[in-house]
Amino acid sequence: MVFNIYDFTGLTEWIHEGLSRSLSPGLTLVVEWALIGAGLLTLVALLGLVLIYLERKVSAVIQQRMGPMRVGPWGMTQTVADVLKLLLKEPLMTRNADKFLFNLAPFIVMTASFLALGALPFALGLHIMDLNIGILYITAITSLGVIGILLGGWASNNKFSLIGAIRSGAQIISYELSVSLAILSIVVLTGSLQISEIINTQQNGWWLFKGHIPALIAFVIFLIAGIAELNRGPFDLPEAESELTAGFHTEYSGFKFAFFFLAEFINMFILAGVGAILFLGGWLPLHFGIDNSFNHVMDFIPPIFWFFGKIFALILLMMWFKWTFPRLRIDQLLKLEWKYLLPLNLLNILLMAFIAMQGWYF
Protein backbone atom coordinates (compact mmCIF):
# COMPACT_ATOMS: atom_id res chain seq x y z
CA MET A 1 0.00 0.00 0.00
CA VAL A 2 1.63 3.24 -1.12
CA PHE A 3 -0.87 5.54 0.47
CA ASN A 4 0.06 6.38 4.03
CA ILE A 5 -1.67 9.26 5.74
CA TYR A 6 1.32 9.83 8.03
CA ASP A 7 3.86 10.17 5.23
CA PHE A 8 3.02 11.27 1.70
CA THR A 9 6.56 10.77 0.38
CA GLY A 10 5.68 7.27 -0.81
CA LEU A 11 2.60 8.47 -2.66
CA THR A 12 4.39 11.30 -4.50
CA GLU A 13 7.29 9.02 -5.40
CA TRP A 14 4.86 6.39 -6.65
CA ILE A 15 3.15 8.96 -8.90
CA HIS A 16 6.51 10.22 -10.15
CA GLU A 17 7.84 6.74 -10.91
CA GLY A 18 4.63 5.63 -12.56
CA LEU A 19 4.64 8.68 -14.83
CA SER A 20 8.32 8.52 -15.76
CA ARG A 21 8.01 4.84 -16.66
CA SER A 22 5.70 5.64 -19.58
CA LEU A 23 6.55 9.28 -20.39
CA SER A 24 9.68 11.26 -21.26
CA PRO A 25 11.19 13.39 -18.44
CA GLY A 26 9.91 16.64 -19.94
CA LEU A 27 6.39 15.32 -20.35
CA THR A 28 6.46 13.85 -16.83
CA LEU A 29 7.22 17.31 -15.50
CA VAL A 30 4.33 18.82 -17.46
CA VAL A 31 1.88 16.17 -16.22
CA GLU A 32 3.08 16.65 -12.65
CA TRP A 33 2.63 20.40 -12.96
CA ALA A 34 -0.88 19.85 -14.25
CA LEU A 35 -1.63 17.54 -11.30
CA ILE A 36 -0.27 20.09 -8.81
CA GLY A 37 -2.23 22.85 -10.49
CA ALA A 38 -5.44 20.83 -10.34
CA GLY A 39 -4.76 20.02 -6.69
CA LEU A 40 -4.17 23.67 -5.81
CA LEU A 41 -7.28 24.78 -7.70
CA THR A 42 -9.38 22.23 -5.82
CA LEU A 43 -7.87 23.34 -2.53
CA VAL A 44 -8.55 27.00 -3.29
CA ALA A 45 -12.12 26.33 -4.39
CA LEU A 46 -12.84 24.29 -1.27
CA LEU A 47 -11.14 26.86 0.95
CA GLY A 48 -13.22 29.61 -0.58
CA LEU A 49 -16.45 27.73 0.09
CA VAL A 50 -15.53 26.70 3.63
CA LEU A 51 -13.96 29.99 4.76
CA ILE A 52 -16.77 32.20 3.49
CA TYR A 53 -19.36 29.98 5.18
CA LEU A 54 -17.27 29.99 8.35
CA GLU A 55 -16.94 33.77 8.31
CA ARG A 56 -20.69 34.23 8.00
CA LYS A 57 -21.46 31.72 10.73
CA VAL A 58 -18.80 33.09 13.10
CA SER A 59 -20.03 36.65 12.64
CA ALA A 60 -23.57 35.39 13.18
CA VAL A 61 -22.63 33.67 16.44
CA ILE A 62 -20.83 36.76 17.69
CA GLN A 63 -23.76 39.02 16.79
CA GLN A 64 -26.32 36.56 18.18
CA ARG A 65 -27.93 35.82 14.85
CA MET A 66 -28.51 32.58 12.98
CA GLY A 67 -26.48 33.37 9.86
CA PRO A 68 -27.32 31.64 6.57
CA MET A 69 -29.95 28.96 7.28
CA ARG A 70 -32.07 28.56 4.15
CA VAL A 71 -29.88 26.86 1.53
CA GLY A 72 -29.14 23.29 2.56
CA PRO A 73 -28.90 22.04 6.17
CA TRP A 74 -27.78 24.98 8.40
CA GLY A 75 -27.27 26.96 5.19
CA MET A 76 -24.22 24.93 4.29
CA THR A 77 -24.62 25.28 0.52
CA GLN A 78 -25.20 29.04 0.76
CA THR A 79 -21.67 29.79 -0.57
CA VAL A 80 -22.20 27.47 -3.55
CA ALA A 81 -25.29 29.46 -4.43
CA ASP A 82 -23.36 32.72 -3.99
CA VAL A 83 -20.54 31.53 -6.27
CA LEU A 84 -23.09 30.55 -8.93
CA LYS A 85 -24.70 33.95 -8.62
CA LEU A 86 -21.33 35.69 -9.04
CA LEU A 87 -20.54 33.55 -12.10
CA LEU A 88 -23.79 34.53 -13.77
CA LYS A 89 -23.45 38.25 -13.05
CA GLU A 90 -22.66 40.74 -15.77
CA PRO A 91 -19.00 41.86 -15.79
CA LEU A 92 -19.54 45.62 -15.62
CA MET A 93 -16.95 48.02 -16.98
CA THR A 94 -16.70 51.74 -16.38
CA ARG A 95 -16.46 53.67 -19.62
CA ASN A 96 -13.41 55.74 -18.73
CA ALA A 97 -11.51 52.98 -16.98
CA ASP A 98 -8.13 51.71 -18.14
CA LYS A 99 -9.52 48.43 -19.41
CA PHE A 100 -6.26 46.50 -19.63
CA LEU A 101 -5.14 47.30 -16.08
CA PHE A 102 -8.70 46.97 -14.75
CA ASN A 103 -8.87 43.40 -16.03
CA LEU A 104 -5.29 42.58 -15.07
CA ALA A 105 -5.52 43.63 -11.41
CA PRO A 106 -7.57 40.70 -10.00
CA PHE A 107 -5.26 38.23 -11.73
CA ILE A 108 -2.15 39.76 -10.15
CA VAL A 109 -3.72 39.45 -6.70
CA MET A 110 -4.75 35.86 -7.37
CA THR A 111 -1.41 34.84 -8.90
CA ALA A 112 0.49 36.13 -5.89
CA SER A 113 -1.71 34.05 -3.57
CA PHE A 114 -1.31 30.92 -5.70
CA LEU A 115 2.47 31.28 -5.89
CA ALA A 116 2.67 31.57 -2.11
CA LEU A 117 0.52 28.46 -1.61
CA GLY A 118 3.17 26.48 -3.46
CA ALA A 119 5.65 26.89 -0.63
CA LEU A 120 3.37 25.69 2.19
CA PRO A 121 3.99 22.18 3.55
CA PHE A 122 0.63 20.49 4.11
CA ALA A 123 2.04 17.30 5.59
CA LEU A 124 5.20 15.20 5.58
CA GLY A 125 6.05 14.77 1.89
CA LEU A 126 3.13 16.91 0.74
CA HIS A 127 5.19 19.98 -0.06
CA ILE A 128 5.24 21.39 -3.58
CA MET A 129 8.59 23.16 -3.42
CA ASP A 130 10.89 23.11 -0.45
CA LEU A 131 13.08 26.07 -1.37
CA ASN A 132 16.30 26.87 0.40
CA ILE A 133 14.81 30.26 1.22
CA GLY A 134 11.19 29.15 1.66
CA ILE A 135 10.00 31.68 4.21
CA LEU A 136 11.72 34.58 2.39
CA TYR A 137 10.04 33.40 -0.80
CA ILE A 138 6.60 33.56 0.84
CA THR A 139 7.16 37.10 2.13
CA ALA A 140 8.52 38.18 -1.26
CA ILE A 141 5.67 36.71 -3.28
CA THR A 142 2.87 37.90 -1.02
CA SER A 143 4.20 41.46 -1.32
CA LEU A 144 3.26 41.34 -5.02
CA GLY A 145 -0.45 41.21 -4.21
CA VAL A 146 -0.55 44.88 -3.24
CA ILE A 147 0.33 45.81 -6.84
CA GLY A 148 -2.94 44.31 -8.00
CA ILE A 149 -4.85 46.30 -5.40
CA LEU A 150 -3.12 49.56 -6.37
CA LEU A 151 -3.69 48.96 -10.09
CA GLY A 152 -7.31 47.97 -9.61
CA GLY A 153 -8.03 51.05 -7.52
CA TRP A 154 -6.41 53.40 -10.00
CA ALA A 155 -7.71 51.82 -13.18
CA SER A 156 -11.34 51.99 -11.99
CA ASN A 157 -11.21 55.79 -12.37
CA ASN A 158 -13.29 56.26 -9.23
CA LYS A 159 -12.37 58.43 -6.27
CA PHE A 160 -13.41 55.87 -3.67
CA SER A 161 -11.35 53.20 -5.38
CA LEU A 162 -8.33 55.47 -5.58
CA ILE A 163 -8.52 56.42 -1.89
CA GLY A 164 -8.99 52.78 -0.98
CA ALA A 165 -6.01 51.74 -3.08
CA ILE A 166 -3.75 54.41 -1.60
CA ARG A 167 -4.78 53.52 1.94
CA SER A 168 -4.25 49.88 1.21
CA GLY A 169 -0.81 50.54 -0.24
CA ALA A 170 0.30 52.63 2.73
CA GLN A 171 -1.05 50.05 5.15
CA ILE A 172 0.47 46.99 3.48
CA ILE A 173 3.88 48.59 2.98
CA SER A 174 4.01 49.70 6.64
CA TYR A 175 2.86 46.46 8.19
CA GLU A 176 5.03 44.31 5.96
CA LEU A 177 7.97 45.53 8.02
CA SER A 178 6.49 44.21 11.24
CA VAL A 179 5.52 40.89 9.70
CA SER A 180 9.01 40.40 8.29
CA LEU A 181 10.68 41.34 11.56
CA ALA A 182 8.42 38.99 13.53
CA ILE A 183 9.31 36.21 11.09
CA LEU A 184 12.96 37.15 11.45
CA SER A 185 12.91 36.76 15.21
CA ILE A 186 11.95 33.10 14.78
CA VAL A 187 14.51 32.66 12.01
CA VAL A 188 17.11 33.76 14.59
CA LEU A 189 16.23 30.62 16.56
CA THR A 190 15.94 28.20 13.65
CA GLY A 191 19.05 29.39 11.82
CA SER A 192 17.47 28.45 8.51
CA LEU A 193 14.97 29.85 6.04
CA GLN A 194 14.07 26.45 4.64
CA ILE A 195 10.55 25.50 5.72
CA SER A 196 11.22 21.79 6.25
CA GLU A 197 14.24 22.76 8.33
CA ILE A 198 12.17 25.20 10.43
CA ILE A 199 9.60 22.49 11.11
CA ASN A 200 12.29 19.95 11.97
CA THR A 201 13.71 22.21 14.68
CA GLN A 202 10.36 21.97 16.48
CA GLN A 203 10.32 18.19 16.95
CA ASN A 204 10.68 18.58 20.72
CA GLY A 205 8.28 21.50 21.12
CA TRP A 206 6.87 24.46 19.24
CA TRP A 207 8.80 27.72 19.06
CA LEU A 208 5.90 29.49 20.73
CA PHE A 209 6.70 27.52 23.91
CA LYS A 210 10.43 27.04 23.44
CA GLY A 211 11.27 30.66 22.63
CA HIS A 212 10.03 32.12 25.94
CA ILE A 213 8.56 35.63 26.05
CA PRO A 214 10.19 37.01 22.86
CA ALA A 215 8.53 34.27 20.82
CA LEU A 216 5.19 35.13 22.39
CA ILE A 217 5.67 38.84 21.61
CA ALA A 218 6.72 37.98 18.06
CA PHE A 219 3.60 35.81 17.68
CA VAL A 220 1.27 38.59 18.83
CA ILE A 221 3.00 41.14 16.58
CA PHE A 222 2.90 38.68 13.69
CA LEU A 223 -0.84 38.22 14.12
CA ILE A 224 -1.62 41.95 14.43
CA ALA A 225 0.60 43.01 11.54
CA GLY A 226 -0.49 40.05 9.45
CA ILE A 227 -4.16 40.91 9.85
CA ALA A 228 -3.35 44.49 8.87
CA GLU A 229 -1.51 43.24 5.81
CA LEU A 230 -4.57 41.24 4.82
CA ASN A 231 -6.75 44.38 4.86
CA ARG A 232 -9.00 42.55 7.30
CA GLY A 233 -11.01 43.99 10.09
CA PRO A 234 -10.24 45.81 12.39
CA PHE A 235 -7.75 47.13 9.84
CA ASP A 236 -10.12 47.14 6.87
CA LEU A 237 -9.96 50.84 6.08
CA PRO A 238 -9.05 50.27 2.42
CA GLU A 239 -12.49 48.78 1.91
CA ALA A 240 -14.37 50.55 4.67
CA GLU A 241 -17.96 50.09 3.54
CA SER A 242 -19.37 53.06 5.41
CA GLU A 243 -16.90 55.62 4.07
CA LEU A 244 -15.55 54.27 0.77
CA THR A 245 -18.44 52.02 -0.36
CA ALA A 246 -16.01 49.17 -0.99
CA GLY A 247 -12.61 50.77 -1.54
CA PHE A 248 -10.44 49.47 -4.33
CA HIS A 249 -13.01 46.97 -5.62
CA THR A 250 -15.99 49.32 -5.78
CA GLU A 251 -16.22 49.08 -9.58
CA TYR A 252 -15.66 45.34 -9.82
CA SER A 253 -18.51 42.95 -10.35
CA GLY A 254 -19.06 39.32 -11.20
CA PHE A 255 -16.11 37.04 -11.25
CA LYS A 256 -13.41 39.70 -11.06
CA PHE A 257 -14.88 40.79 -7.74
CA ALA A 258 -14.95 37.15 -6.68
CA PHE A 259 -11.22 36.95 -7.43
CA PHE A 260 -10.43 39.82 -5.05
CA PHE A 261 -12.70 38.34 -2.45
CA LEU A 262 -11.28 34.83 -2.78
CA ALA A 263 -7.67 36.09 -2.80
CA GLU A 264 -8.33 37.77 0.53
CA PHE A 265 -9.49 34.49 2.08
CA ILE A 266 -6.57 32.55 0.56
CA ASN A 267 -4.17 35.15 1.92
CA MET A 268 -5.73 34.61 5.32
CA PHE A 269 -5.07 30.90 4.91
CA ILE A 270 -1.46 31.58 3.89
CA LEU A 271 -0.90 33.90 6.84
CA ALA A 272 -2.32 31.31 9.23
CA GLY A 273 -0.14 28.71 7.52
CA VAL A 274 3.03 30.77 7.98
CA GLY A 275 2.07 31.39 11.60
CA ALA A 276 1.52 27.67 12.10
CA ILE A 277 4.88 26.83 10.50
CA LEU A 278 6.90 29.36 12.48
CA PHE A 279 5.26 29.30 15.87
CA LEU A 280 3.14 26.15 16.08
CA GLY A 281 5.35 23.52 14.48
CA GLY A 282 3.71 23.24 11.04
CA TRP A 283 2.32 19.75 10.56
CA LEU A 284 4.10 18.40 13.64
CA PRO A 285 1.91 17.04 16.43
CA LEU A 286 1.98 18.68 19.83
CA HIS A 287 5.12 17.40 21.49
CA PHE A 288 6.66 18.03 24.89
CA GLY A 289 10.23 16.82 25.22
CA ILE A 290 11.45 13.72 23.44
CA ASP A 291 9.92 10.25 23.48
CA ASN A 292 7.19 10.03 26.08
CA SER A 293 3.73 8.54 26.04
CA PHE A 294 2.02 11.93 25.56
CA ASN A 295 3.95 12.40 22.30
CA HIS A 296 2.93 8.95 21.07
CA VAL A 297 -0.75 9.67 21.64
CA MET A 298 -0.38 12.95 19.73
CA ASP A 299 1.49 11.17 16.93
CA PHE A 300 -1.63 9.09 16.31
CA ILE A 301 -3.37 12.09 14.71
CA PRO A 302 -2.10 12.44 11.10
CA PRO A 303 0.06 15.50 10.31
CA ILE A 304 -2.31 16.86 7.67
CA PHE A 305 -5.06 17.19 10.30
CA TRP A 306 -2.63 18.90 12.65
CA PHE A 307 -1.66 21.43 9.99
CA PHE A 308 -5.21 22.23 8.95
CA GLY A 309 -6.32 22.24 12.58
CA LYS A 310 -3.71 24.83 13.51
CA ILE A 311 -4.56 26.92 10.46
CA PHE A 312 -8.26 26.88 11.23
CA ALA A 313 -7.61 27.73 14.88
CA LEU A 314 -5.63 30.79 13.78
CA ILE A 315 -8.29 31.70 11.21
CA LEU A 316 -11.02 31.51 13.85
CA LEU A 317 -8.91 33.80 16.04
CA MET A 318 -8.67 36.31 13.18
CA MET A 319 -12.43 36.16 12.59
CA TRP A 320 -13.03 36.68 16.29
CA PHE A 321 -10.82 39.83 16.11
CA LYS A 322 -12.64 41.12 13.06
CA TRP A 323 -16.09 40.87 14.57
CA THR A 324 -15.06 42.13 18.02
CA PHE A 325 -12.92 45.21 17.47
CA PRO A 326 -14.11 48.43 15.83
CA ARG A 327 -12.29 49.70 12.75
CA LEU A 328 -9.19 51.85 13.35
CA ARG A 329 -8.76 55.36 11.97
CA ILE A 330 -5.95 55.87 9.45
CA ASP A 331 -3.84 57.89 11.89
CA GLN A 332 -4.33 55.31 14.65
CA LEU A 333 -3.33 52.63 12.19
CA LEU A 334 -0.07 54.31 11.22
CA LYS A 335 0.66 55.26 14.83
CA LEU A 336 0.21 51.65 15.95
CA GLU A 337 2.71 50.44 13.39
CA TRP A 338 5.41 53.08 13.45
CA LYS A 339 5.30 54.12 17.09
CA TYR A 340 4.52 50.88 18.88
CA LEU A 341 4.90 47.70 16.84
CA LEU A 342 8.12 48.55 14.98
CA PRO A 343 10.23 49.69 17.99
CA LEU A 344 8.88 46.81 20.07
CA ASN A 345 9.74 44.44 17.27
CA LEU A 346 13.31 45.70 16.93
CA LEU A 347 13.84 45.37 20.70
CA ASN A 348 12.29 41.92 20.57
CA ILE A 349 14.74 40.79 17.88
CA LEU A 350 17.66 42.00 20.00
CA LEU A 351 16.29 40.09 22.99
CA MET A 352 15.73 37.02 20.85
CA ALA A 353 19.27 37.22 19.43
CA PHE A 354 20.62 37.45 22.98
CA ILE A 355 18.62 34.40 24.06
CA ALA A 356 19.72 32.45 20.99
CA MET A 357 23.34 33.43 21.62
CA GLN A 358 23.21 32.31 25.25
CA GLY A 359 21.39 29.13 24.24
CA TRP A 360 18.58 29.79 26.74
CA TYR A 361 15.92 28.21 24.59
CA PHE A 362 15.20 24.50 24.81
Next chain:
Amino acid sequence: MEQIITYILLALMLIFSVMTVTSGRILRSAVYLLTVLVATAAIYFIMQYQFLAAVQITLYAGGIVVLIIFSILLTHHIEHRMENPVFWKAMISALAALGAVAMIAWVLKDAQSIQNVAGFIPPKMEDIGMALLSYGKQGYVLPFEVISVLLLAAMIGAIAVAKPALLQFKNKNFKQDDQ
Protein backbone atom coordinates in the same frame (compact mmCIF):
# COMPACT_ATOMS: atom_id res chain seq x y z
CA MET B 1 12.16 21.94 -20.62
CA GLU B 2 14.09 24.53 -18.63
CA GLN B 3 15.59 25.89 -21.81
CA ILE B 4 12.20 26.40 -23.45
CA ILE B 5 10.95 28.31 -20.40
CA THR B 6 14.13 30.38 -20.26
CA TYR B 7 13.75 31.40 -23.90
CA ILE B 8 10.09 32.28 -23.38
CA LEU B 9 11.06 34.40 -20.37
CA LEU B 10 13.86 36.11 -22.28
CA ALA B 11 11.52 36.92 -25.16
CA LEU B 12 8.99 38.31 -22.69
CA MET B 13 11.66 40.45 -21.07
CA LEU B 14 12.75 41.89 -24.42
CA ILE B 15 9.21 42.63 -25.57
CA PHE B 16 8.16 44.21 -22.30
CA SER B 17 11.37 46.23 -21.98
CA VAL B 18 10.63 47.85 -25.33
CA MET B 19 6.98 48.34 -24.36
CA THR B 20 8.03 49.99 -21.08
CA VAL B 21 9.71 52.83 -22.92
CA THR B 22 7.28 53.13 -25.82
CA SER B 23 3.97 53.09 -23.94
CA GLY B 24 2.23 56.44 -23.66
CA ARG B 25 0.45 55.58 -20.41
CA ILE B 26 2.74 55.87 -17.46
CA LEU B 27 1.07 53.30 -15.21
CA ARG B 28 1.09 50.72 -17.97
CA SER B 29 4.81 51.36 -18.36
CA ALA B 30 5.23 50.56 -14.67
CA VAL B 31 3.32 47.30 -15.13
CA TYR B 32 5.48 46.33 -18.12
CA LEU B 33 8.55 47.09 -16.02
CA LEU B 34 7.13 44.84 -13.31
CA THR B 35 6.83 42.01 -15.83
CA VAL B 36 10.47 42.43 -16.82
CA LEU B 37 11.61 42.37 -13.20
CA VAL B 38 9.52 39.32 -12.30
CA ALA B 39 10.77 37.49 -15.40
CA THR B 40 14.33 38.24 -14.29
CA ALA B 41 13.53 36.74 -10.91
CA ALA B 42 12.12 33.67 -12.66
CA ILE B 43 15.37 33.24 -14.59
CA TYR B 44 17.31 33.42 -11.33
CA PHE B 45 15.03 30.70 -9.96
CA ILE B 46 15.75 28.51 -12.99
CA MET B 47 19.48 29.08 -12.46
CA GLN B 48 19.01 27.94 -8.82
CA TYR B 49 20.00 31.35 -7.41
CA GLN B 50 17.01 31.28 -5.09
CA PHE B 51 18.18 33.95 -2.68
CA LEU B 52 18.92 36.38 -5.49
CA ALA B 53 15.52 35.64 -7.02
CA ALA B 54 13.67 36.30 -3.77
CA VAL B 55 15.64 39.51 -3.21
CA GLN B 56 14.84 40.57 -6.78
CA ILE B 57 11.13 40.08 -6.11
CA THR B 58 11.15 41.73 -2.67
CA LEU B 59 13.25 44.74 -3.62
CA TYR B 60 12.42 45.46 -7.22
CA ALA B 61 8.99 44.01 -7.83
CA GLY B 62 7.57 44.37 -4.32
CA GLY B 63 9.45 47.50 -3.27
CA ILE B 64 10.53 49.80 -6.06
CA VAL B 65 7.68 49.12 -8.48
CA VAL B 66 5.15 49.58 -5.65
CA LEU B 67 6.76 52.94 -4.84
CA ILE B 68 6.69 53.95 -8.52
CA ILE B 69 3.02 52.96 -8.80
CA PHE B 70 2.27 54.77 -5.56
CA SER B 71 3.79 57.99 -6.80
CA ILE B 72 1.97 57.67 -10.12
CA LEU B 73 -1.28 57.15 -8.20
CA LEU B 74 -0.72 60.39 -6.34
CA THR B 75 0.32 62.51 -9.32
CA HIS B 76 -1.28 61.29 -12.54
CA HIS B 77 -4.83 61.30 -13.76
CA ILE B 78 -6.13 58.32 -15.68
CA GLU B 79 -6.62 60.28 -18.90
CA HIS B 80 -3.09 61.63 -18.86
CA ARG B 81 -0.95 60.56 -21.83
CA MET B 82 2.76 61.04 -22.26
CA GLU B 83 3.80 62.96 -25.37
CA ASN B 84 5.91 61.20 -27.96
CA PRO B 85 9.52 62.37 -27.71
CA VAL B 86 11.21 64.38 -30.43
CA PHE B 87 12.76 62.20 -33.11
CA TRP B 88 16.40 63.09 -32.47
CA LYS B 89 16.00 62.57 -28.73
CA ALA B 90 14.57 59.10 -29.35
CA MET B 91 17.45 58.36 -31.69
CA ILE B 92 20.05 59.40 -29.10
CA SER B 93 18.36 57.19 -26.46
CA ALA B 94 18.28 54.27 -28.90
CA LEU B 95 21.98 54.77 -29.64
CA ALA B 96 22.79 54.84 -25.94
CA ALA B 97 20.80 51.64 -25.39
CA LEU B 98 22.53 49.92 -28.31
CA GLY B 99 25.89 51.04 -26.96
CA ALA B 100 25.06 49.48 -23.59
CA VAL B 101 24.02 46.23 -25.30
CA ALA B 102 27.28 46.20 -27.29
CA MET B 103 29.30 46.80 -24.12
CA ILE B 104 27.59 43.97 -22.22
CA ALA B 105 27.98 41.63 -25.19
CA TRP B 106 31.68 42.50 -25.37
CA VAL B 107 32.19 41.80 -21.68
CA LEU B 108 30.27 38.52 -21.87
CA LYS B 109 31.72 37.28 -25.15
CA ASP B 110 34.01 34.69 -23.57
CA ALA B 111 32.21 34.23 -20.29
CA GLN B 112 31.26 30.68 -19.41
CA SER B 113 27.95 29.64 -17.96
CA ILE B 114 28.55 28.76 -14.32
CA GLN B 115 26.29 25.72 -14.60
CA ASN B 116 28.79 24.19 -17.06
CA VAL B 117 31.63 24.39 -14.57
CA ALA B 118 32.15 20.97 -13.00
CA GLY B 119 30.90 20.60 -9.45
CA PHE B 120 28.54 23.59 -9.42
CA ILE B 121 26.48 23.69 -6.24
CA PRO B 122 23.79 26.35 -5.82
CA PRO B 123 24.85 28.72 -3.03
CA LYS B 124 23.45 27.95 0.40
CA MET B 125 21.63 30.55 2.45
CA GLU B 126 24.00 30.09 5.41
CA ASP B 127 27.05 30.79 3.23
CA ILE B 128 25.49 33.98 1.89
CA GLY B 129 24.70 35.16 5.43
CA MET B 130 28.20 34.33 6.63
CA ALA B 131 29.81 36.06 3.64
CA LEU B 132 27.73 39.20 4.22
CA LEU B 133 28.95 39.53 7.81
CA SER B 134 32.50 38.24 7.45
CA TYR B 135 35.39 40.70 7.61
CA GLY B 136 38.00 38.26 6.37
CA LYS B 137 38.91 37.65 2.76
CA GLN B 138 35.91 37.80 0.43
CA GLY B 139 33.78 39.20 3.25
CA TYR B 140 31.23 41.89 2.62
CA VAL B 141 30.82 43.46 6.03
CA LEU B 142 32.18 46.85 4.93
CA PRO B 143 29.78 47.40 1.98
CA PHE B 144 27.01 46.01 4.16
CA GLU B 145 27.66 48.57 6.89
CA VAL B 146 28.18 51.42 4.41
CA ILE B 147 24.80 50.67 2.85
CA SER B 148 23.14 50.62 6.26
CA VAL B 149 24.61 54.06 7.02
CA LEU B 150 23.28 55.29 3.67
CA LEU B 151 19.85 53.89 4.51
CA LEU B 152 19.89 55.55 7.91
CA ALA B 153 20.76 58.88 6.30
CA ALA B 154 17.93 58.42 3.80
CA MET B 155 15.46 57.65 6.59
CA ILE B 156 16.49 60.70 8.63
CA GLY B 157 16.19 62.76 5.47
CA ALA B 158 12.71 61.40 4.85
CA ILE B 159 11.64 62.28 8.39
CA ALA B 160 13.06 65.79 8.01
CA VAL B 161 11.15 66.25 4.74
CA ALA B 162 7.93 64.85 6.16
CA LYS B 163 7.94 67.01 9.29
CA PRO B 164 8.14 70.63 8.15
CA ALA B 165 5.63 71.50 10.87
CA LEU B 166 8.36 71.27 13.49
CA LEU B 167 10.47 73.83 11.68
CA GLN B 168 7.71 76.24 10.74
CA PHE B 169 5.56 76.46 13.84
CA LYS B 170 7.87 77.26 16.71
CA ASN B 171 5.17 79.60 17.96
CA LYS B 172 3.96 78.51 21.39
CA ASN B 173 0.39 79.50 20.66
CA PHE B 174 0.23 77.04 17.81
CA LYS B 175 -1.03 73.84 19.32
CA GLN B 176 -0.07 70.93 17.20
CA ASP B 177 -2.56 68.19 16.64
CA ASP B 178 -1.76 65.02 18.51
CA GLN B 179 -0.22 63.07 15.69
